[in-house]
Amino acid sequence: MSHQLVIVLDFGGQYNQLIARRVRECGVYCEVLPYTTPLSELKRRSPIGIIFTGGPDSVYLEDAPHYDPAVFQLGIPILGICYGCQLMAHTLGGRVTEAQNDSAREYGKTVTYYDTSCKLFHALPQQSISWMSHGDYMAQVPEGFALVAHSDACPNVAIADESRGFYGVQFHPEVNHTENGVEMIRNFLYQVCGAAGDWNMGDFCKRTVAQLREQIGPEGRVLLGLSGGVDSSVLAALLAEAVGDRLTCVFVDHGLMRLNEGDEVEQAFSKWNVNFVRVNAEERFLSHLAKVRDPERKRKIIGREFGLVFVDEAMRFGITKQDFFAQGTIYPDVVESGMGGQSAKIKTHHNKALPKKLLRQFKGVLEPMSYLFKDEVRQLGRELGLPEYLISRQPFPGPGLGVRILGSITKEKADILRQADFIYRDEIAKAGLDSQISQYFAVLTDSYSVGVMGDSRTYAYVLALRAVTTDDFMTADWARIPFEVLDRASRRIVNQVRGVNRVVYDVTSKPPATVEWE
Numbered sequence: 001m002s003h004q005l006v007i008v009l010d011f012g013g014q015y016n017q018l019i020a021r022r023v024r025e026c027g028v029y030c031e032v033l034p035y036t037t038p039l040s041e042l043k044r045r046s047p048i049g050i051i052f053t054g055g056p057d058s059v060y061l062e063d064a065p066h067y068d069p070a071v072f073q074l075g076i077p078i079l080g081i082c083y084g085c086q087l088m089a090h091t092l093g094g095r096v097t098e099a100q101n102d103s104a105r106e107y108g109k110t111v112t113y114y115d116t117s118c119k120l121f122h123a124l125p126q127q128s129i130s131w132m133s134h135g136d137y138m139a140q141v142p143e144g145f146a147l148v149a150h151s152d153a154c155p156n157v158a159i160a161d162e163s164r165g166f167y168g169v170q171f172h173p174e175v176n177h178t179e180n181g182v183e184m185i186r187n188f189l190y191q192v193c194g195a196a197g198d199w200n201m202g203d204f205c206k207r208t209v210a211q212l213r214e215q216i217g218p219e220g221r222v223l224l225g226l227s228g229g230v231d232s233s234v235l236a237a238l239l240a241e242a243v244g245d246r247l248t249c250v251f252v253d254h255g256l257m258r259l260n261e262g263d264e265v266e267q268a269f270s271k272w273n274v275n276f277v278r279v280n281a282e283e284r285f286l287s288h289l290a291k292v293r294d295p296e297r298k299r300k301i302i303g304r305e306f307g308l309v310f311v312d313e314a315m316r317f318g319i320t321k322q323d324f325f326a327q328g329t330i331y332p333d334v335v336e337s338g339m340g341g342q343s344a345k346i347k348t349h350h351n352k353a354l355p356k357k358l359l360r361q362f363k364g365v366l367e368p369m370s371y372l373f374k375d376e377v378r379q380l381g382r383e384l385g386l387p388e389y390l391i392s393r394q395p396f397p398g399p400g401l402g403v404r405i406l407g408s409i410t411k412e413k414a415d416i417l418r419q420a421d422f423i424y425r426d427e428i429a430k431a432g433l434d435s436q437i438s439q440y441f442a443v444l445t446d447s448y449s450v451g452v453m454g455d456s457r458t459y460a461y462v463l464a465l466r467a468v469t470t471d472d473f474m475t476a477d478w479a480r481i482p483f484e485v486l487d488r489a490s491r492r493i494v495n496q497v498r499g500v501n502r503v504v505y506d507v508t509s510k511p512p513a514t515v516e517w518e
């Protein structure tokens with residue numbers, strides 16, 4: 001690897017991906033590894049710094065996650081956050097206990113006082129708000145450490161042994177509620193770890209194109225699974241740069257696309273100088289999905305069928321075992337599918353359920369963006385000169401309406417949802433809100449409700465509208481759409497879409513919900 005690396009060692013906290021994003025925002029590459037990663041692996045990767053994350057456990061309990069104490073002998077700076085701070089204190093001879101009184105237990109925004117002679121707080125205000133979430137307390141600080149921050153309730157908010165480059169904070173610098181939190185992370189990286197700031201999209205792009213050329217070889221061909229969304233479009237541009245016309249982009253219309261989407265994708269790509277193939281596979285997908293209600297099974301069936309269509313297409317185009325399959329997997333897909341760090345599996349993203357037959361068909365699977373966050377993918381797209389309308393499109397999940405039709409999927413339901421979703425998107429666009437909202441769509445629930453239309457009773461589907469704002473789709477806030485816009489969308493949908501008699505708006509953020517309903 002030709003850039004510096006920071007390792008985020010994951011102890012199961014809910015903001016761990018956010019830590020990784022903050023580090024990358026500071027121009028330093030980082031990866032999240034589970035706390036079960038052996039020390040030898042950590043050493044082999046030669047990180048310039050290590051960050052221990054938060055986590056739900058109490059460090060003094062027997063089955064709490066610990067790490068090999070020899071990590072403190074590597075000469076590599078370490079920043080411990082919340083649980084990570086307590087782990088550092090516990091391992092190095094301090095004492096962590098359950099907070100005995102409510103005042104030592106801190107949750108939420110807390111006025112905090114910093115010692116700005118400490119490198120971590122260099123050039124920052126002496127007093128600001130930090131965001132806490134801890135019920136344990138460092139009753140005794142380990143030898144060699146100084147107290148470098150306190151709050152009104154707690155004397156031990158941050159500790160530092162500057163001679164060894166060890167820092168611990170009880171609060172969460174990675175969340176927006178902590179004022180100057182990113183600057184503290186930046187200080188750790190630049191003042192303590194000696195970061196060079198060598199992570200940027202221009203370099204990533206050049207390096208990745210060179211690596212892809214080497215891996216694919218002078219003759220190798222690539223079949224790309226293209227959905228027309230941001231990720232696969234950016235990957236198409238990246239691969240086209242690497243191998244030119246040895247790339248074939250296969251767009252599978254599974255019958256779960258939005259209204260007119262298949263034609264739009266075809267049009268966009270026909271303007272581009274790439275081999276583009278459209279496969280109409282509605283019947284195939286819908287027949288396999290018939291009567292399946294479980295969201296995970298639906299996702300897996302969709303993932304599998306995608307894979308099998310790609311195998312058929314590879315055979316049709318004479319793409320052989322010497323060639324590669326590529327897909328636009330990004331970091332949240334990996335993490336939420338339960339394949340990165342300690343985080344729990346939330347849902348299997350369709351591209352993480354490839355059938356064995358596909359794996360056997362190709363020499364390998366290329367996923368060169370699998371360590372990028374969504375906003376980084378967009379930057380990469382700009383770097384590659386992709387048109388802005390493709391880069392800034394709202395994301396559309398690979399399984400399409402399949403994760404927006406609750407319960408079993410039928411063509412009739414897909415048609416109802418397509419029409420309602422189209423009206424909703426139209427109203428959002430007319431209100432000029434489309435560039436302010438990160439993602440917005442309709443969901444067809446599998447509930448019926450009673451209504452009255454033209455003096456008659458109706459009994460029809462409840463439709464939900466969803467809209468979120470987010471940078472990275474790992475967390476998201478529900479969008480505060482003006483009532484008038486919701487009103488117009490609701491009235492048009494109930495009047496124009498047969499089968500829907502009630503519209504509701506989803507006011508749940510992520511967490512605790514996810515963006516999609518399934």
Ligand code: XMP
Nearest residue numbers: 348349350395396397398399473514515516
């Ligand atoms: P969730 O529902 O996981 O969504 O909060 C976060 C973002 O990911 C998209 N998403 C997917 N994209 N394949 C994809 O290509 C999938 O299986 C998948 N599931 C969710 C979702 O639309 C949102 O942008």
